[in-house]
Amino acid sequence: MQGILIVDKPMDWTSFDVVAKLRGVLGTRKLGHSGTLDPMATGVLPVFCGGASKAVDLQLNHDKSYRAVLRLGARTDTGDVTGTVLETAPVTAGEQELLAVLPQFIGPQMQVPPMYSAIKLNGQPLYKLAREGVTVERKARPIEIYRITYGGSPAENEYVLDVQCSKGTYIRTLLEDIAAAMGQKGTMSALRRTSAGVYTEADAHTLEEILAAKEQGLPALEALMLPVESVFESLPLLVVEPWVEQHLYNGCPTSRYPAADGRYRVRNAAGQFLGLANIVQGVLRVEKLFVERN
DSSP: EEEEEEEEETTTTOHHHHHHHHHHHOSSOEEEEEOOOOOEEEEEEEEEGGGGGGGGGGOSOOOOOEEEEEEEEEESSBBBBOOEEEEEEOOOOOOHHHHHGGGOOOOEEEEEOOOSSOETTTEHHHHHHHTTOOOOOOOOOOEEEEEEEEESSBTTTTEEEEEEEEEEOOOOHHHHHHHHHTOEEEEOOOOOEEEEEEEEEGGOOHHHHHHHHHHHOHHHHHHHOEEEEEEETEEEEEHHHEHHHHHHHHHHBBBTTTSSSSEEEEEEETOOEEEEEEEEEEEEEEEOOOOOOO
């Protein structure tokens, strides 16, 4: 079984929990996921199955979109409502002040990752150190916020924000910084990932839907999966003749190839996706294959 299963991660599950569950459902240990989600978060979690797991590190689009809720009035050690409250303060700002500060968070910037994160220091995740009460210095990392849209106030002192951002952005930290810019203490009370790379909520399936498909049989389960080629849909398509296909299988370059230099997703004459290839100065070379060699 090979393909990409977009899971709608439930609340209180870690991303690892989801993968562990799917190992049993799909009958394979060859699984990888893209973009870890906090246990409290829900939403789009791409799981790469079988040979598709080779595509995890080759994704072209690492941008993410989130719907988050900022709650004013308190700051926690984790940056969200699952943590211990460190500070409280009266709320003296609201929607008007929020809208006034949002523009300053658009664009490239440096962000210091939170202690409660999966970033590793000497092989140990920071969140394990944080649980032991240890705080270490973290280097600021470049991120980019492409868009922030205000989505209304579902409750007193709570504000919905839709954020489109680059890989590596911590929404918890962003919300804390927004609250600070308003002169307030704030934390994240809810988070849902609405897209990861090219995949959106419309592609996602709940664990209940996946388990129901499992009961119906293998064809129903396979029907939920997206092809591995979907990861590379933004690349130009190259359809190769059988003799060139054999060159790709054997790792042999094809000289004087009649196509422009660049990176391509490649299919054979029958329409089967083979993998990725590059053309440099007219020479075609395989980059990564996603089919068994003939």
